[in-house]
Amino acid sequence: MNAEEQRYKYLKLLSEKYPARQSVYAELIHLNGVLSLPKPTEHFMSDLHGEYESFFHILNNCSGVIKEKVERVFSRKMSKEEMADFCTLIYYPKEKLSALKKKNMLTPEYYKKTILNLLDLAKFMSYKYQPREINKTIPKGYGSIIDELLRGRPDADYVPRVYRKKMLDTLISIGSGNDFIFAFTVLIKRLAVARLHIVGDFFDRGGRPDAILNMLMKHHSVDIQWGNHDVLWMGAACGSETCIAEVVRISLKYNNIDVLERGYAISVRPLFIFAAGLYPDDTPEVAAQKAISIILFKEEAALIKRNKDFNMDARVLLDKIDYKKKVLILGGKEYELTIKDFPTIDSADPLKILPEEEQIIRNLRSSFMESQQLQRHIQFLYQKGSLYKCYNGNLLFHGCVPVDSQGRFKNIRIEGKNYAGKTYLDYVDQKIRQAYFGGKDKFTIDFMWYLWCGINSPVSGREMKIFERIYLKDKKTWQEPSDYYFSYYDKEWFCEQVLQEFGLDPVHGHIINGHVPIKVKDGESPIKAGGKAIVIDGGFCRAYHKKTGIAGFTLVSNSRGLRLIEHRDFTNVKAAIMNNKDIESVSKSIEVQSYQTTIADTDEGRKIQEKINDLYHLMLLYKNGILKPVE
Structure with missing residues (x-):
């Protein structure tokens, strides 16, 4: 069937919906009117990190x-x-x-x-x-x-x-x-x-990501761009032992065990009992964190060794410790340890997972896989989410598009093929979906952990130094190298290059990121490259407030342009109700238009225009007697 025959077949099907000339006329009049309406308002939020009360108020x-x-x-x-x-x-x-x-x-x-x-x-x-x-x-x-x-x-x-x-x-x-x-x-x-965009990271640090997701599941129009913390929890829900160990470790670190136990009915009691016997002098929380950290690094070592494509051998460090001297030996240099008791380490085989540890992680895996509420939330993230989104001329993604030192899209070889730029992000999006809905092959599940912390991960873009931050006194070892994307996204030519790669207008389009908290207190601006890129992670979570100096950014796009909203601290819902206390915010225009953008200028407008063109062709078929209308 050639193109002309396919076109005729489509228009014949369309005639079933508009069988009379009058119905075609009415729809044409209506749709052309719709194109003239002002563009509805879009609302952008990022890096919520479980901060439910602030999210609840800003959403309201x-x-x-x-x-x-x-x-x-x-x-x-x-x-x-x-x-x-x-x-x-x-x-x-x-x-x-x-x-x-x-x-x-x-x-x-x-x-x-x-x-x-x-x-x-x-x-x-x-x-x-x-x-x-x-x-x-x-x-x-x-x-x-x-x-x-x-x-x-x-x-x-x-x-x-x-x-x-x-x-x-x-x-x-x-x-x-x-x-x-x-x-x-x-x-x-x-x-x-009209449309809410969440540019990544629902989980970790704040106490109620489950409540945020419950609220969003009732929202009338929302899309999500996955962040590295989201992918970590998605990997845990897929059954990755490494992701599960990291989720539990972070929950313990930020005192958010209630998220696991009350929010998702995932019991950590066996871990606490196991840890109490290993570290009797520590509080239950500290002991549990020590125990799960060792399990995590053992699981990571096994994962890294079976996935050479990840190029992360340097992250295997438990076997670099001299357990007699209590130091880490790296590059011929000795580094003093902050934690010196390792009751679950066999110095002859430091990477070996003990049967008791294996039982702990197996029980946790069953709890994550069987948690109906967690699986419901993860399914929602898949349903509404993607790695990136092109919407009304803007490119939305949480982290980065990996590039080299010259600002060129980095060539990444994985599973025997080379990817760069948009093709790499499309590959990653596919693998994330395959991890949940596919056959759950080991490489794909392992890849979810890599996306959480790998330097070539588009949702991470940095080499995490979790081991060093836990065990080493020397803070110089804590520095985390980042992808060159973050060195270039303040340059207009670079942002234009990225927009073009994704088929967007480099003159009028914008890149909208989260992921990297903007230190407003130090004079850093979220507006990059003259407004070509906007980073809306302003430290929504309270754990970041001291670092950024504010309580987060949100972005509003309407028919007259773009406005960045800088939020100050918000007390609680009770104060809002009793004292009519609103969150303190400062609005800053990024782009003000002298004209009003209409629906005709949007993605929806382009779809409507295509339908208008189809209806005009259908009207011609009626007028020329090729199709017979209902009179």
Whole structure:
């Protein structure tokens, strides 16, 4: 079948959906109208690291988008205190209404006034959307009433004014005021942000990655670009003993065992019992961390030895220790150890995994593989995630595209083939998916660990020195070499090269990264190469706040350009509800346009234009009598 025949076959199928000329005309009119609408708002977040409360608040306030809209609509009608109170209601409707109920403030007058204000705000925010999309956005069960209220004519018209008043009086009198307020707040948040992008790293350091993922699974429109911490947990969920040992070690290090035990029903009790017998003078947490660290480095050694493509022999270090002198010997130099007791090491065969250690890791593997909640979250990461994403002219990925010292895409040989640039990232994306959905061959599962910490990994891009940081006093040995990508992404020519590699416009496109915390307190800027690259890891997790000096970055893209939001410290949800305390943020415009970007300029617009072209061709077939329309 040639191209012309395939085209005719497609248009014939399309005619089944639009069997009459009038239906073609109506869809053409509608779609051309949609192309003229302003581009909906996109919201970018990165490196959440389990920091649930801050994430919850920033997601609810849409990085200040809702506050901005409230001020535009109500600045002449409400005081600053009233607007703050109204914003808190939108962010936390259930909690706010519960607090107001305790104060006996939920009167019919409150409900009526609040619902009318929510209606006014929703009307103002809905202008960017076609009616079909708004109907999809309204929470189920409230569609017909909210739709009627949104489409209502001006109050100056007597009949609709009486009609609307009767509707409001009825919904309040039957006790559905709370339900409708909640439905309106959901609608407003969905109108505020059409698309949420998470540029990697849900796990580790913060205490509630599980709660973040539970929340995102209910989000109306989200995509994810995997980070190295995500890939580590994905590898653990695939059954990699090495990834599992590292996940447990990090959880112990950051005192996040609750994530494993309560969040995912993964018991670490056998590890604690085993460790207590080995290190009786240490606290249970320290003892467990010591025990799992040795298991980790033994598992890593076995993995590295069976995967020569990884080129990581230098990371096998347990056999470089002189266990009598208690020093590490490397390159003829001796390094003093900070930990000097090794009860599970056989000095004659330091890399040997003891039967007791094997039993510990086997039990942990079963728990990770059998955790329904963890597997549900990992499946969500696969469903919504990818290694990189090209979206509306921007390139989103967590870490880097590996390059050499000259800034050229690094040639990486693996499994007998050479990869560079986009082809390497496509290969890595495929292997990550194969690890979970494929036959679980040993190399692919091992590759998940390599992606966590390998210098040629696009989600890591640095040679991690975990062993040195745990065991060596000399901090010079802690330095972690990074891929040259991070030396070049502040240069415009380099960013243009990367954008072109992925088929994007090098003039108007942007690279949006996470992964590397930006040290704002030291004067470092997240805006690289004149705005060509934007790094939105500002230390979302509290563990990074001292390092960065702020509480994270988020990015907002709307029809007028790009805005970077720098967040200050946020106390807690209770303070937000009781005192209407919003997170302190500073907004900085990266790119301001004199014109308004429309849907026609977006990826969705290009799809719509293709459909318009198809409908014009179908209309010609009807007009020329090649296909017979239904009259």
